[in-house]
Amino acid sequence: MNAHKPRLGLVSLDAPLISNLAVWSNIGLIRQYHENLPAQDAKRLALDLLGRLHVASIAEKRNPSLTSEERFFAMLLRAAMVRNAIVVLDRPFRILTDHRDGRLILDCLRKLDDLIAETYIFDYTWVKVRYGGADGTEE
Amino acid sequence: METIGGFTLRSSGSLRNSLTFAVRVVMRLLSPRVFNSASRTVLINQIYFTSIQVLPLFLFVAVIFGSMVDGIVFQVLKDLGLTEYLGPLLMGFVVTEIAPFVTVLLIALRSSSAINTEVSVMKVSRELHTLDMFNIDLIDYLFVPRILNGMLSVVLLSNLFSLVVIFVGFLVSIVVFGTGFDAYVDILMTSADLQDLTIVLIKCATFGFFITFIPIHQGLTASQELTSIPIAVLNGMVKVFMAIVIIEVLSLVIRFV
Numbered sequence: 001m002n003a004h005k006p007r008l009g010l011v012s013l014d015a016p017l018i019s020n021l022a023v024w025s026n027i028g029l030i031r032q033y034h035e036n037l038p039a040q041d042a043k044r045l046a047l048d049l050l051g052r053l054h055v056a057s058i059a060e061k062r063n064p065s066l067t068s069e070e071r072f073f074a075m076l077l078r079a080a081m082v083r084n085a086i087v088v089l090d091r092p093f094r095i096l097t098d099h100r101d102g103r104l105i106l107d108c109l110r111k112l113d114d115l116i117a118e119t120y121i122f123d124y125t126w127v128k129v130r131y132g133g134a135d136g137t138e139e
Numbered sequence: 140m141e142t143i144g145g146f147t148l149r150s151s152g153s154l155r156n157s158l159t160f161a162v163r164v165v166m167r168l169l170s171p172r173v174f175n176s177a178s179r180t181v182l183i184n185q186i187y188f189t190s191i192q193v194l195p196l197f198l199f200v201a202v203i204f205g206s207m208v209d210g211i212v213f214q215v216l217k218d219l220g221l222t223e224y225l226g227p228l229l230m231g232f233v234v235t236e237i238a239p240f241v242t243v244l245l246i247a248l249r250s251s252s253a254i255n256t257e258v259s260v261m262k263v264s265r266e267l268h269t270l271d272m273f274n275i276d277l278i279d280y281l282f283v284p285r286i287l288n289g290m291l292s293v294v295l296l297s298n299l300f301s302l303v304v305i306f307v308g309f310l311v312s313i314v315v316f317g318t319g320f321d322a323y324v325d326i327l328m329t330s331a332d333l334q335d336l337t338i339v340l341i342k343c344a345t346f347g348f349f350i351t352f353i354p355i356h357q358g359l360t361a362s363q364e365l366t367s368i369p370i371a372v373l374n375g376m377v378k379v380f381m382a383i384v385i386i387e388v389l390s391l392v393i394r395f396v
Contacts (some may be wrong), residue, residue, distance in 0.1 A: 006274055015269040020257065025180075032177035033275050039180050082273070 004086055007117070009079025011072070012090035017063040023050070023074045024059040030081035049077050052111050068097050069104070076108055080115040089121045093130065102131035160356055164282055173279045181280065185288035189250045190296060197245060197296060198303065204241060205304035208233060209311040217315055225316075226330030229308055235339045235394075238300040240387060243293055243346040247379050250292075251354045254285055255375040258358025259368040267359075282355050289351030294343040335394060342390040349382040 017026045027049065028042030037045070043059075050056045050073070058070045066074065072095045079087045092105055109119055121131065167173050174182075212233070216222055258281070261267050270277060305327065312318040318326075357375030361367040 005272075008272065010272050014265060015272045016264060016266060018261075018266050018269065019264065029177055029275070030273055032180065033175055033273075033280060036175045038176055042176070078273075 007082060007084055007086045009082040009085040009087040009116075010090065011075045011079045011087065011092065011095070013094050014090065015075075017066075017071065017074055017078070019063045022060050022062055023066070023070075026063075026074055027077045027081055030078060034083070046077070049080070049112070049115075053077070053108060068095060069099075072096050072105075073108065076112065080112045084117045085115065086118045086120070087116050089119070089123075091123050091127075092121065093123070093127060100130065106131070157356055161352060164278060164286060164352060167278050167283050168287060173283050175279075177275075177280055178284050182284035182288055185285055186292065188253075189246065189288055189292040193245070193249060193296075197242075197299070200241070200245065201300045201303035202307060204237075205233075205300075205307035206311065208237060209304065209308040210315075213308070213311050213315045222316065225312070226326035229305065230327060230330040230332070231335065233304050233308070234301040235335050236387075236391075238304060239293070239297045239339060239343050239346060240383075242297040242300050242343070243350060243383055246289070246293055246296065246347075247350045247376075247383065250289070251350045251379050252372060252376055254351055255354035255358050255372045256368065258355050259361040259371040262359060262361045263363060263365055263368060265363075282352075285355060286348060286351045290344045290347035293347035293350070294340060297339070297343045338390060338394055342386060345386050346383065349386065350379050353378045353382055 017023070018029070021029065024043050024046035027046040028037070028039070031037040031045065032039060032042045047056055047059055050059055053073050055070060055073050058066060058074070061070070063071065063074075072092065075095065076087070076089075079085060087109075089105065092102075093099065096104065105121075109116065123131075209229075212228055213225065216225055216228065258267075261281075267277060267281075270280065309318075309320065309323050312323055354372075354375045357371050357378065360374070361371040
């Protein structure tokens with residue numbers, strides 16, 4: 001894991017959003033820090049990406065006031081900000097507590113496909129059926 | 140004996156850790172590559188929270204405190220017939236001792252406690268772990284901007300406090316001595332000592348370093364339990380107070396011995 005750490009974009013409850021930063025700051029922070037992207041450009045980039053997921057309105061919100069879905073979007077976008085990202089989703093249904101299946105997750109990943117090099121989803125085997133069809137086949 | 144030995148070992152180990160951490164922070168403070176866009180944003184926000192937001196309260200305290208100190212000091216000087224000591228007392232006591240001390244107490248009460256709590260909460264809620272997962276160096280991103288802000292804020296606010304006290308002193312001197320503006324400025328200029336003012340600047344910067352460094356270091360001692368937050372803040376604030384007293388005493392020793 002350490003070898004891939006520079007490219008790791010973790011989406012997990014164990015890597016929460018920074019609570020004293022707005023959503024756009026959480027997303028833009030990665031490029032601001034690693035690529036010295038000016039704050040205004042980072043905000044513009046974050047707003048564009050939030051727009052892709054149709055949640056630009058949450059840009060100024062902070063972690064405690066987000067719904068579970070909005071929190072997942074913000075965490076996924078932050079992970080996608082890592083250059084040439086290897087996005088690792090660690091038990092995403094722990095974040096998306098109201099969702100019964102993985103359609104939203106797969107849909108979001110499709111929309112951010114150009115930003116993400118590789119994606120890995122780590123979850124319990126008995127949850128596998130939630131990522132595929134009703135018979136358990138994966139999409 | 141075992142208790143004393145254990146206490147000594149723990150204390151010296153804790154001091155060694157603190158010094159090692161302090162040296163790492165100072166080295167980063169001197170490195171220009173630390174100041175990327177993210178760190179600059181934190182620095183600007185911190186300066187706003189520490190120096191700008193506090194201005195109304197700070198100016199109010201400075202005017203009230205300045206009026207009180209100037210009024211008492213000037214009246215006592217007049218009663219004792221020691222008016223020639225007006226300048227040395229104003230520059231050598233109020234500007235170089237009182238202004239930095241009141242400033243650092245106010246900033247420590249307000250910002251040190253906030254920083255201590257913030258770092259503790261970030262530790263408990265695993266937000267520091269998040270930053271590490273995204274390869275964001277805690278010293279570069281979180282600590283250096285806060286410490287630099289502490290140093291800048293104490294220096295600037297202490298100077299502002301001095302200016303307010305000097306201006307209030309002018310108004311009081313008109314009432315007590317009937318001094319004109321030119322005479323008042325002349326008294327201040329002849330009493331100003333460059334060495335003293337340099338020591339004050341260094342003292343303010345040192346105050347600023349320790350009232351931010353100690354809360355950060357103590358905040359990092361919080362465990363993963365919520366109950367560790369008040370303990371970390373309590374320990375941090377006690378150490379901040381001790382640091383302020385020690386720096387004040389050392390600066391007096393350097394000035395007068």
